[in-house]
Amino acid sequence: MIGDPLPTEHLEGQLLPKRFALPIFASDPLSSVAYAPQELLMILMVGGLAFLSFAPWVALAVIVLLVTVVASYRQLIRAYPSGGGDYEVAHRNLGEKAGLVVASALLVDYVMTVVVSVASGVDNIISAIPELNPFRVEIAILFVIILAAINLRGVSESSKAFAVPTYLFIASVFVMVVVGLTRTFLGDPPVAESATFGVEAESLTQAGIILLLLRSFASGCSALTGVEAISNGVPAFRLPKVRNAQMTLVLMGGIAIVLFAGLTVLALISQVHYAENPCHLIGWTECATEPQRSLIAQVAAATFGDATVFFYVIQAATALVLLLAANTAFNGFPLLGSVLARDGYAPKSLSTRGDRLIYSNGVVILALAASLILLIFQANLTVLIQLYIIGVFVSFTLGQTGMVRHWIRALRAPGRPAQPRAKQVDDVKPLSRGAIWRALVINAIGAAMTAVVLIVVTITKFTHGAWIVFVLMPILFFLMMGVNRYYRDVEKEIEVDPTTTFGATGDHAVVLVGRMQKPTLKALDYAIAARHDSIEAVHVSLDDEETKRLKKDWVKQNIHVKLRILNSPYRDLSHPLIQYIKARREEHGSEVVTVYMPQYIVGHWWENLLHNHKARRVRQKLLLVHGVTVALVPWLLDSSDLLYGRRSRPLPGQDRRGEPVRPVPRRPITESAQKPKR
């Protein structure tokens, strides 16, 4: 289903040339263009059509912010080329707690990237094929499942697929902008299908107007999401890594600005009227039944004509680039999870690579979280956008603030190299004091601006759903702190100390016998081979008939190990056994009792539902008894051949066929052969 297991050496894939690195890391930030202008204009329209005249200024503010953030991340890439991104910067410069705040923001951000990108992608698919509208949520969740499956297969196979749709998206949107503007200059501006609709305007106070402009700006800032992706991917670039990454970042920023500005202008020219609540559109009667088409679809339909090939190309490219953006999060989230696990803030299982060298648990968790959110919010893009950018700007702000701290330290300690991790890459020369100062100013401006935006976003979005993020982030924060403290406590608990001494004496083996079957004989054989000081077989009698049969078989098989029968009046297996072992230890002192239990190894997951259930329960209870160790003697059922194609393995004792059936104890085993207590 998800491909054969890969050997670990494949981990070292080829490094990326710029022409592949751009589409791979740019699908996330560029895809934001598909929804940012729409959300920006939509919020303005709440105040009425007249408010659209503010749109160019709001868009300009977004572009200025985008330039600042790109400039800031250019510095960050240079200083931290290891791919740790904002988490590493905040952790190193602002301490553990700031790092964890960034981590929780990023975790939320990755989930929301998947959710928003998929929701927007589905929205654009439905804009092209309105018949799919009733299945919006189902399609969205299906895409999440497909993305998860692709990523469980492995990165390398999916990464090359990035290039085509991203370039297609850039090219087609660019062509659309050029065509639209040309038509406008030729006096035939495109006219959107919603151009004739009026809109029910809310009457606003002066404060309300300012708030609305800020809300519009905050929504437009969703264009910035994903800019940080390149800073997390520096190690994947070809040499010179830092320079290549920086150039790609700037190129990406330039393209994003062109597409964002072009789409906004074209939407204003063609008079796309996109409303938060479609039934607030005056003149549209099917608002309750028909889906409102996305801004990009309306612009494409106005520019190229509805249902033309060009229209479908635009919609397909948009949907694909959005799904690829979601895929970026499927790379980033498990990686961040593994970094957090390595640092002891997340369960260690997140840093375990699966059979396909993927951090599979992270992929599964992300898919589940994204599906749940899509289900709860019914894949409604406008609502989801509200939850999105908080996390982004928290990590922007703390990352940039960390950079400021980093440069200040570099200035204060000129002896120390400014780039603690620069050794890892080959092409970074130490910065001059002037360059450090320049970088400090850039990052300070970036930190200040993103902090202001964070406040704006928080104020304007809080009541529109962003409060959920402010509940989730602290939960994640405290969970990670808790996990860290837990691991630390356990570490301390199991630390070697001079007061705890070891020195078990005595050695007794108990072979747990149910019925006379091959797995039992194998366990018995192994126990005898291990030559314990004393050995006995123990059978807990749940059924008199079976016990009688076992006793008969015991004699028939001529087994020299003593068989002890424990009575269990209440048909419970573990209790009499534990009582017996405890009583024995009281008599014989602190001996080690090794309990041999057969364990079935099966080839299908479902076979586990049919086996080992009782044995597991007994094992769990036995492990609680002082001085007990449980030896699992595997019995490989035929179906286990499916695992790693073991068909050729020898049967137990196969090479010794013809020998006597019964295991022969190679030294006399007596009950009294225990060593005296110390």
Add this chain to the structure above:
Amino acid sequence: MIGDPLPTEHLEGQLLPKRFALPIFASDPLSSVAYAPQELLMILMVGGLAFLSFAPWVALAVIVLLVTVVASYRQLIRAYPSGGGDYEVAHRNLGEKAGLVVASALLVDYVMTVVVSVASGVDNIISAIPELNPFRVEIAILFVIILAAINLRGVSESSKAFAVPTYLFIASVFVMVVVGLTRTFLGDPPVAESATFGVEAESLTQAGIILLLLRSFASGCSALTGVEAISNGVPAFRLPKVRNAQMTLVLMGGIAIVLFAGLTVLALISQVHYAENPCHLIGWTECATEPQRSLIAQVAAATFGDATVFFYVIQAATALVLLLAANTAFNGFPLLGSVLARDGYAPKSLSTRGDRLIYSNGVVILALAASLILLIFQANLTVLIQLYIIGVFVSFTLGQTGMVRHWIRALRAPGRPAQPRAKQVDDVKPLSRGAIWRALVINAIGAAMTAVVLIVVTITKFTHGAWIVFVLMPILFFLMMGVNRYYRDVEKEIEVDPTTTFGATGDHAVVLVGRMQKPTLKALDYAIAARHDSIEAVHVSLDDEETKRLKKDWVKQNIHVKLRILNSPYRDLSHPLIQYIKARREEHGSEVVTVYMPQYIVGHWWENLLHNHKARRVRQKLLLVHGVTVALVPWLLDSSDLLYGRRSRPLPGQDRRGEPVRPVPRRPITESAQKPKR
């Protein structure tokens, strides 16, 4: 949450006197009265109000069938008083496959009992409190969860609660019928709120009329569901068991007939017009927004007046008795599951009693299945009824057919006792030939009638949703067959045979060492205490720094066991280990290699998410290697005190404090101490 664990001896509870047995076993069959008349009349109304004149005859047919089934089960109780019910009868008399058909029918039946009873209960609650209508599904699933929780706590605590609501239901419906009829005789008949509504009638052909009458009869047959409950509960009766159970059965049948007939008559008198699609009612404008009230609610409102105390008493009693009926399935389903598991047709884990002596897995499975069905069908009673009675009549028919076979055998072999299991109860005398003949005739009539009804129900309900049951039952059937064949194959595979011999030679211990921590030292200590022929500590080096530190600690702790370092270029733990063990076995022959691994024992479930993950993966892979046995050395973390209050357990080596820190090998352990290969 679900109460303290109970010792097993509590299993033998007190036996039930008749006054408790009646309400306990009768809540299921009597609660059917709450929906059977409604469904019967509702189907008739599809043909128009005129068809209601057929209602008394259809109801009479249902009553005749009920009498027949009660008479048939009187015989079954006598012949099979062990509580095995239809499954046992069919299995013993008609063979394995008939038994499994009954079993799959009963499994579906139990799930549908929960679903239908809860849906009807919620329907009656909403009839009293219409404001709850938007939360119909949520309330239904909540009730399922509550029932599951109660049943995970244990039967004995819930069973006494049965008596009050069942008697309250019987009494209040009886009073309502008497009051309603008295008012009618006094010339003031109750008039239902829907009496003035007309109904859009379908125009029917003659065949259509007959089909409609049969459909109405089939729906009315839902009154028979649960009659078999007493036959499954005979062992719970006081002595004389069979007589008491038979008397209770007859009493229950009588009450059911009175209530069913009374309610039907009263609904006809008060002209309750209950439509399958409420918007087919002519004159009711709120059909799309308001819930249609249940028949029993409309009758109660007409008889006592709406929103009176009596009305609420009726609704509360109805809802309670329906929830208790659902509870009956929560007793029956896990019990049937355990019987099937004992016979090898279901996973053995279904026959494991939980801490509270309950077959917990069965309870959980039932709750999940019922919740899923309620969710899919949105707790819509009318749709769910269609799925219900198929299973009931399959088990009726096969059970009665089995009884016919049983009596024929009894006649043919007069020497053999007619009741093979009669020994288990004390009060059954052998039957005379005449009595056997009489019983044979009764069961034959029962089998014939239920078979006819089964055909009628199948024909009339198949397209209305019953096909789902005909898909599910074969799936369950083949699953159970498959499980049985699987267990049989495995049994054969692990059977002791003369060609497979055992006789491992050599004995080597490998202690898996990660870092120098107490659990590692304990594992080392146990391995040394077990005095293997040879012993070594193995460390897989994932990180050079850590390996260096371990080597230093090894010297510092003065451990005499040789530490072997395995290199792992790809940061994989299990692969180098397995390679090493395989290479070793190739060199030393078929020796047993015991791998010692520390296993953390924790007190909270969530701690398992943070521990043992890597160890479990390594263990699973090691168990696939030929000749390996894995010894789990438990390390009880402080939190494990929570399990069984182990606070007082001694620390490892606590009683030997002051001894040397390092474990002292009690005999020289050398690499070359292996036994020569045979």
